[in-house]
Amino acid sequence: MKKVIRMILTLSIIGIFSGGVLSKINDWAVPYIEANKKAATEKAISLVQPEGKNYERIKEAPFEAYKVFDEQNNLIGYSLVYEGNGFQGKIRLMAGVSVDLNKITALEILEQVETPGLGTKVTKEPFTSQFNNLITTPQIDWVKGVKPDKPNEIQAITGATISSKAVVAIINSGIDQLRNFHDSGVK
Amino acid sequence: MKKQVTLSKEFLKGLWDINPIFKQVLGMCPTLAVTVSAINGIAMGLATTFVLVCASLLISTIRKLIPTQVRIASFIVIIATFVTIVDLVMKAKFPELSKALGPFIPLIVVNCLILGRQEAFASKSKPLRALLDALGNGAGFLLALFVLGGIREIIGSRTLLGFQVMPNGFEPWLIMILPAGAFLTLGLLLGFANLYTGRRDRFEKEALQAQYRSVGKEAVFQNDPSEKS
């Protein structure tokens, strides 16, 4: 019996001690973690909306999106975060969209688990810069092997066609969502 | 009772004689998963060493207070606490690295190396020895991770620690940074480590035998005890 009490006592003391230490450290770490998250979002927004100076999260939207403003606080566009299935897993990206939703300003891939060296090319130049000033009406399309000749087309990467297609599909459905949300009139 | 080994030996044995990866084949999961580059290997090695050292020190200090029946549970809670500390600190101060290592920082908890050292060494030794043993094993682990990460980075992406070391004409072998490359590289490294050890042991035996012959004694050789672990 004495043994059992000692066992329970030891475990509880260790447990309480560990909980106490962790909550202290957690209190210290949380502000930094929040700041890091905010800095990452800010950096991504400044990449997809280079002229943006200020931003505000659209709270009513059922997905992550931001209104982006310039120095005079004029709305210059939106930043849309959207995700979908790639070749091996989820791709999460951020696209800068113009005010009328007809043009993409730039694209930034936030998270992906594509094949290293092949699928991961979608995160880099020259693939991403194809999206600069890309027209979104009609829907973005992709071509393979030839140079794109329409303003709404991009060239898929050889060896990473599925990843390229996935990025296009994710942006298209994201913009559809944003458009529906926009049209529903909720500001 | 085992013969007391010198303190420096306590540290050095972790580097090669009982190297966690090459000899004990422990802690494989993080080893394989994070070593796409040398810097990831170093970060993982340091994080694991930190947890190992702290846990060993604490557990060997309070080893007489813990009843044997609940020792594993106590060890796990203590290890998990230190791992959480590492995880939070990395998230706060090194967000990039923490993202690259992802869920493998929390998984240090189930790294058999750490629990193994507590069970086999720290819970039976004085704090100073436990500290040296943990440092040695941690350093050995770090070394192995660095070698593995370095090889994969050099061949897989032409760089080492971010600096280009292979000429542009060298087409990187993509397989090296894929999961398959991790298995293949580690398998080959383990094989060569065995080859080297086997050969060294044979040389030592032959040298000893020659010595014994010269004084006219027949040498009786047993298996190297370190092979068993």
Next chain:
Amino acid sequence: MELFLIFISAALVNNFVLAYFLGICPFIGVSNKISSAFSMGLATTFVMTITAIVSWLLFNLILVPYNLEFLQIPSFILVIASLVQFVEMFIKKVSQPLYRALGIFLPLITTNCAILGLALFASMREYTFIESIIFGVGAGVGFILALVLMAGIREELELADVPKAFQGAPITLIVAGILALAFMGFAGMI
């Protein structure tokens, strides 16, 4: 459809053993014979499914509401350890044959990083309750598959003339590398 994708992803495309390197220790240790590999796989799948359920409840009903997410690692590992103990006692009571088949593998499961990895991944990806269960089953099926395939190959390897230095762990790892390459063929499925 989403559920089916999670299952396929966990079992084949992102196989725990061959793509995420989780559960390598039992993978190397218990893959000598097909029969023991299958038993180990079954026991692991069983624990994985229950872990997925319990850890989801723990995380979403206790840790999140009280802002205790930082206790995630210690609480998950404790839950898994006690769960394994409980499952062992339960099986022993209910079915002796099953206990004889799985019994010796159960204690090994506590330190199988695939279990903790499963719980962490599920909470990190914010799966719903049903999704977590499917994820657990899928990961378990993938684990069985990898383990049994490996055991099948190793049974043949017994007859092969492997250099002495490469016997055991080294050749197992190299074979696993080739298996991982083969599993990459599943990649386009999701």
